Amino acid sequence: KAGVTQTPRYLIKTRGQQVTLSCSPISGHRSVSWYQQTPGQGLQFLFEYFSETQRNKGNFPGRFSGRQFSNSRSEMNVSTLELGDSALYLCASGTRTGPNEQFFGPGTRLTVL
Amino acid sequence: AQSVSQHNHHVILSEAASLELGCNYSYGGTVNLFWYVQYPGQHLQLLLKYFSGDPLVKGIKGFEAEFIKSKFSFNLRKPSVQWSDTAEYFCAVNAPNTGNQFYFGTGTSLTVIP
Numbered sequence: 001k002a003g004v005t006q007t008p009r010y011l012i013k014t015r016g017q018q019v020t021l022s023c024s025p026i027s028g029h030r031s032v033s034w035y036q037q038t039p040g041q042g043l044q045f046l047f048e049y050f051s052e053t054q055r056n057k058g059n060f061p062g063r064f065s066g067r068q069f070s071n072s073r074s075e076m077n078v079s080t081l082e083l084g085d086s087a088l089y090l091c092a093s094g095t096r097t098g099p100n101e102q103f104f105g106p107g108t109r110l111t112v113l
Numbered sequence: 114a115q116s117v118s119q120h121n122h123h124v125i126l127s128e129a130a131s132l133e134l135g136c137n138y139s140y141g142g143t144v145n146l147f148w149y150v151q152y153p154g155q156h157l158q159l160l161l162k163y164f165s166g167d168p169l170v171k172g173i174k175g176f177e178a179e180f181i182k183s184k185f186s187f188n189l190r191k192p193s194v195q196w197s198d199t200a201e202y203f204c205a206v207n208a209p210n211t212g213n214q215f216y217f218g219t220g221t222s223l224t225v226i227p
Binding site: 033035040041042043045048055056090092096100101102103104105106107 | 119145147149155156157158159162203205207209213214215216217218219220
């Protein structure tokens with residue numbers, strides 16, 4: 001099976017702009033979770049989608065939003081970018097049934113100037 | 114909310130030394146436990162996982178971890194590290210009965226000196 005794919009791999013934006021990141025889960029996986037990874041902070045959970053519904057949400061401002069499509073692909077949007085949004089954004093997919101396990105994509109490196 | 118603590122932020126070892134990385138979590142109910150590794154320039158990969166049964170679990174590349182329920186701990190061990198083990202290690206907890214969300218520790222950076 002192909003792994004989790006994320007596009008684009010790198011992004012450079014300026015403050016105030018918005019950005020959309022995309023994630024395609026492993027075939028058959030209906031759960032997609034998003035994380036923000038920064039040095040010293042580890043992985044901060046953003047949100048999880050399952051069957052097009054947001055199931056869990058982390059403690060991030062409303063500028064961070066997401067959605068999931070019927071084919072399980074997911075997008076994450078960040079509006080009004082701030083310098084502190086510079087991070088590696090990781091997507092993970094899973095089945096959410098039975099013993100749960102998450103499989104990670106390579107991430108999108110976002111730099112906000 | 115749950116929390117996961119990794120007490121060692123940076124660890125430097127010589128090759129062949131033994132490794133133990135600590136992980137403690139705060140949730141008292143049923144948990145699934147994981148260790149992930151992130152090699153330089155690569156994405157997060159699963160090292161090992163515990164769902165139930167034998168509390169001593171073995172993973173890839175000679176790693177093992179022991180679940181001690183009474184101590185809320187899931188420490189990672191390797192008897193003899195190699196230079197190629199240089200990476201960042203993350204402990205994660207998932208509580209299947211409370212939202213199924215994953216909680217990650219802040220990570221431990223391991224540097225192995227040849």
